[in-house]
Amino acid sequence: MSTTNNADRIFHAIADPTRRAILDRLRAGPVNAGTLADGFSQSRPAISKHVRVLRESQLVVETRIGRERFYEVNPIPLQTVAGWLEGYRAFWQVSLDRLKRNLEDK
Amino acid sequence: MSTTNNADRIFHAIADPTRRAILDRLRAGPVNAGTLADGFSQSRPAISKHVRVLRESQLVVETRIGRERFYEVNPIPLQTVAGWLEGYRAFWQVSLDRLKRNLEDK
DNA sequence: ATTTTATGTATCTAATTAGTTACATAATTG
C-alpha cells in the first residue's frame, strides 16, 4: 500500500475490527505494547502489526520510555472520516425522502 | 466474510476508494449500472462487484426497471460510522491536550 | 423470432492481508 493517499490509509486502518478495538482500548488512556496486547486474544506480534498500521495512518502515536513503548490515540485523522461523512449528512433527509417515495411507489 | 457483523461490513465497504467514489457519485442521484460504470476506468463487472458489496452493507439500494437497475445511496448505515466517531469527539479536546503536553515534555 | 442491449455471475490471477512462530535488539535487573 505504497501509493496510498492519506484518506485511503485512514479508512483502511479503521476498517479492521481489531484495529478499531485497539483504538477503543487506547481511548481509555495510553498503555504500553504488552499491556495492550494482553487485552486481545491474538498474538503480541499480530497486535504489534496492527499498531503499526494505526501509526502509519497517524491514528496512534508512540512514546518510548526505556524499553517500553506507550501508545495513545491521536484523533485528528478521524476528522478526515468525519468530513467525508459530513457530505452525506446534508444528503440524509433529502435521500430518505426520496427512498421513502420510491418504496411507496411499489 | 460470512461471520461478519453489520459494523464490520459497513466499515469494510467504505474502506475501498472505488466504493467511496461510487457512493460519492450516487450522491448526485440514482443512475443505472451502465451509466455508473461509465464513470470509472475499471471494467463494468468490477464496478458491479463493488456495488454488490455496497448493497450487502445496505449503503446502496437497487431498483429494477425493465432490464435496467438503478442504484441509489441509503445513508442510514453511515450512522454506524458517525456513532463510532462520536465516541472520539468527546475525547478530541482532552486527548489533544494530553498529546500536546506529552510533546512539550520532550 | 432474432438480434441487440443491460447487466449479473463464473472463473482465474495477482496482490494484499491477518495471523503464526521464530528470531533480533535493546533496556533492566541480579
Next chain:
DNA sequence: CAATTATGTAACTAATTAGATACATAAAAT
C-alpha cells in the same frame, strides 16, 4: 556481565480481495 524482559521484525501461510475476460440471462427492439 549474564539473564531476563519488552518489544519489533522476518519469514511463512491461509484467506480475502480487486480486477480482468468470458459467459449467462432477461428485457427490448427490429
